[in-house]
Amino acid sequence: MRSISLLLSFFLFGVGMAFQTNGFASPPQNILAEIQNQYEKTHDFEASFIQEYIGKVMRQSQRGEGKVYFKKKGMMRWDYRVPNQKIISDGQSLWFYQPDEKQVLVAATDKMIKEFGFLMGEGDLRRDFKLLTTEEVPSSKEDQLQIDIAPKDPHPAVSKLSLMIDKKTFLVIQVDVFDGLGNVTRTRFSDIKTNTNLSSSFFQFKIPPGTEVIKMQESIPSGGKTSK
Secondary structure: OOOOOHHHHHHHHHHHHHOEOOOOOOOHHHHHHHHHHHHOOOOEEEEEEEEEEEOOOOOOOEEEEEEEEEEOOOEEEEEEEEOOEEEEEEOOEEEEEEHHHOEEEEEEHHHHHOOOOOHHHOOOHHHHEEEEEEEEEOOOOOOEEEEEEEEOOOEOOEOEEEEEEEOOOOEEEEEEEEOOOOOEEEEEEEEEEEOOOOOHHHHOOOOOOOOEEEEOOOOOOOOOOOOO
16 A cells, blocks of 8 residues: 555655746746736646655655646646556545555545645645745756745645756646655646646546545655655
8 A cells, every 4th residue: 555655755746747937037036926917816736647656765656647727716637547546635534545455544635735835725835835946947958947945834745846847838747746755646637737727626536435535634654765
């Protein structure tokens, strides 16, 4: 079973996935404000993703891929092809479903996002994060800009976020989440669509009969390593 500690990182991915910008002509100190302003205009988001976890000590990476959907007010849906699992939130409850193991972990969404109010339309990047660096990223295929930000209030689950911007489309195409131990969870997006009027019912989950239900009473612990 994959560790439940990854769930917090899944919420953090929403930062990059929901953002789009109109350019970076402003001084570096205004970049977070520009991203925030555009984020507030993004009501929903969908994309294909490839996800990779890289441990600092154990260098063997773990990989996932599938489709992801976000909608404001805490709604999200990760439909994995590899591994076979789903992560769904309707804004109140979150379900982490593993059909092969016939298990579903259930948690209250507010237990996840209360520590990171910038998620799903809650909070403000300018208030919660500080800008570390911005730099051009040389590439033979695409012009990119990398933005590194860090929480103003230290947290063991997130020491830094690195957002990769495609300057041709002005969309975030990759998010690296660094935890306090130096582990990295990288998510790269493609086929991005925004404001497609996703239905709220799409973010509901009905637990299949015969599925073991595991209820989380506490906030998801920090970490990020997966386990079988």
